[in-house]
Amino acid sequence: MQAIIDQYKATIRAAAEQETPLQIRGGGTKDFYGNSVVAQNNTLLDATAYSGIIDYEPTELVITARAGTRLADLEAALDQKGQMLAFEPPYFGAAATLGGCIAAGLSGPRRASAGSVRDFVLGVRMLNGKGDDLNFGGQVMKNVAGYDVSRLMVGAMGTLGMLLEVSLKVLPKPVTEITLHMQMDGTVAIERMNQWAGKPLPISATCYRNGELLLRLSGAESAVRAAQLKLGGEELRESEIFWRSIREQTHGFFQSASSLWRLSINPTTPPLNLPAEQLIEWNGGLRWLLGDEKLNAVTIHKAAKDAGGHATLFRSNEPGVSVLHPLDPGMMKIHCALKEKFDPSGILNPGRLYPEM
Amino acid sequence: MSPQELVNNLRSFLPPEAVLYETEDLRPYECDGLSAYRQLPLVVVLPRTEEQIVKILKLCYATQTPVVARGAGTGLSGGALPHAQGVLLSLAKLNQIIAVDPLARMARVQPGVRNLAISEAVAVYGLYYAPDPSSQIACSIGGNVAENSGGVHCLKYGLTVHNILKLRVLTIEGECLEIGGESLDSAGYDLLALMTGSEGMLGIVTEVTVKLIPLPEKAQLVMAAFDDVHKAGNAVANVIGAGIIPAGMEMMDRITIHAVEEFLHPGYDLDAAAILLCESDGSAEEVADEIERIYAIMQQSGATKISASQNEAERLRFWAGRKAAFPAAGRVSPDYYCMDGTIPRKHLADVLDGIEKLSQEYGLRCMNVFHAGDGNLHPLILYDANQPGELERTEEFGGKILEMCIHAGGTITGEHGVGMEKINQMCTQFKTGELEMFHAVKAAFDPSGLLNPGKAVPTLHRCAELGAMHVHRGEDKFADLPRF
Secondary structure (H helix, E strand, O other), X not given: OHHHHHHXXXXXXXXXXXXXXXXXXXXXXXXXXXXOOOOOOOEEEEOOOOOOEXXXXXXXXXXXXXXXXXXXXXXXXXXXXXXXXXXXXXXXXXXXXXXXXXXXXXXXXXXXXXXOHHHHEEEEEEEXXXXXXXXXXXXXXXXXXXXXXXXXXXXXXXXXXXXXXXXXXXXXXXXXXXXXXXEOOHHHHHHHHHHHHOOOOOEEEEEEEOOEEEEEEEEOHHHHHHHHHHHOOEEOOOHHHHHHHHHOOOOHHHOXXXXXXXXXXXXXXXXXXXXXXXXXXXXXXXXXXXXXXXXXXXXXXXXXXXXXXXXXXXXXXXXXXXXXOOOOHHHHHHHHHHHHHHOOOOOEOOOOOOOOO | XXXXXXXXXXXXXXXXXXXXXXXXXXXXXXXXXOOXXXXXXXXXXXXXXXHHHHHHHHHHHHHOOOEEEEOOOOOOOOOOOOOOOOEEEEOOOOOOEEEEEOOOOEEEEOOOOEHHHHHHHHHHXXXXXXXXXXXXXXXXXXXXXXXXXXOOOHHHHOOHHHOEEEEEEEOOOOOEEEEEOOOOOOOOOOHHHHHOOOOOOOOEEEEEEEEXXXXXXXXXXXXXXXXXXXXXXXXXXXXXXXXXXXXXEEEEEHHHHHHHHHHHOOOOOOOOOEEEEEEEEEOHHHHHHHHHHHHHHHHHOOOOEEEEOOOHHHHHHHHHHHXXXXXXXXXXXXXXXXXXEEOOHHHHHHHHHHHHHHHHHHOOOXXXXXXXXXXXEEEEEEEOOOOOOHHHHHHHXXXXXXXXXXXXXXXXXXXXXXXXXXXXXXXXXXXXXXXXXXXXXXXXXXXXXXXXXXXXXXXXXXXXXXXXXXXXXOEOOOOOOOOO
């Protein structure tokens, strides 16, 4: 296994010397997300070879695996012991890897109740742009020694380093899980979701679409049934299929030819007054919009910012539109400075996050 | 700029009572919660507004004056230890809760607001702020962000980093950054995570938006006594292995049990080698279910005595003993030194054995309290600062405990931070490459190194000197270290 790392190192060091960009890529399932690596002459650095689970002890609630490990293998190992990745990462394809999951930083339906990818990252081993083999964080729940570089890697799209190993906190799977659905107006649904989120109820996922609100309840059988009585609604059969279709975006809503926008905003924001089909998750905190020609990026960025958040062009057919929400100059300055420190030659996925870096 | 010129400059835009420079006025600021380290700053400033802080920072930047931020001064690692040539920037007067949005479950507060004050202010909405460091009646939220503070409930509810949404941060140049948002994520790098736990080295936090969560309907506690520490450690693993994430899971060793029982009489079993406190919270149904299972697991794990709290008064009484562990240490010893290592839980018994051996070797008693759910160990070394050489022996003993934590696959600090105190152990935990990256991260925010200089990350030079002193098993850990 060290031979693989040595090879990665050699590739990175050669690229740094020649200043030729690298495109770090795991299973390639999230190629559509973010910007493309700027340079045309980039070299593909395949990150799948360094794979396998290194250490998993269910009673420690920690798993450590190599970044090339397929997410499916990782989750299968957890499932065997009745545990899970509580942030329900989307795969977007069977080849999805742990490294890609961390680099993309995307979380699924359970995010609003359980936390996001970065909330569960405990430590990483990585190579920076000079090919240095570095360890940050660790395998323990609480660790404040040094800056939290491991969490900084989440969502960085490989622009700060190539992930080698990741340690994650894992959680037990809930004993019981049911889904309720009820008819409701959008404004009311947003208000209700937020009210309920402020009460001790075992709601683990929410989805609102076309006048229908779906709530997933997870926990001890007794708690789930007690909550069902309080919340009302009908129980949905085969609900696992439904939530998977939201997590993996195989639901009919996402099967559109239009551009897909992702708005992460203050959850209490009323239904957005934009000419677009919408699907709501995370108690109102996540809004998916199907854009068309009437809806431009400036309008959407403004709507998201006014609502305390940001917008991402998640899947696009229009080249030339800024994919990630533009940063304020002060923030961009810090981003560029960090990029320069981790990757002085600018060879790791340049432009993948922002064209400037 | 001379010290007098600096004071005059500060007084040109700050009211007289907000600039302290007479020795007797500086004295209260000479240390934080770790009183073994003391240093008078050049000047203390007590601004009330962000605008004033901007001016202070711009002045310090222009004159290349070091700035050390301080919240309530309850930190335990010397993170707020003043700089002899620097300004101590107290954020205590920025103590307003700016806005509470109960529906969105968030509160916007100034950095000097006390941790507990937030929960008190939002209790009326059935909400609270989850991280509960033991100093929560006094510690400030700004300090919590700087240290990424935890508490007894963090296995289930997370640390500060999991419970904040947004920060307003001033750079050393006085530029304002808005990091995070009212949303659950934000664009670009996760600077919110990077800022959390950065010990005042990257920027000055002027506003924090915290996440609020619903108060649990009910909480209940199981107290279990064990005649053997190994069995108690296994019981913790068994609870978690059964799919239960307790709201709190605390362990105390024999010497702690005796110290607190004598002090407060919470009803702990004096024959026990270890006591576990395991709390369940949530809806009434969930708690009833979980408590029944925890009780059974404790039984199967060989507990010698088990009781479940029958009412709120009893639950609080069981907790009171644990919460009084530090004052109890203060009662049985003139001084105590609190350590903060984290280990993978499976190594608990070995590490406790190791601490016992060191305790005999150094001739110093050590009480052990343990956030057992998340592996965070707080050995309290009992000593007498008036005995010549005892503090030095204590520090050496503490350093050995931390190195043992590293060798067990853990870390030198779970929640108290590195500060001034654990700076040498950073050389053991990290290699040159990581330390270089830490300095690089610092430089990305603060190129001239004016924010809290000398804390949290040791210079390579310092590590090289230490490395020469402790060569571990004959191998030079810093073989590739540049010497300068």
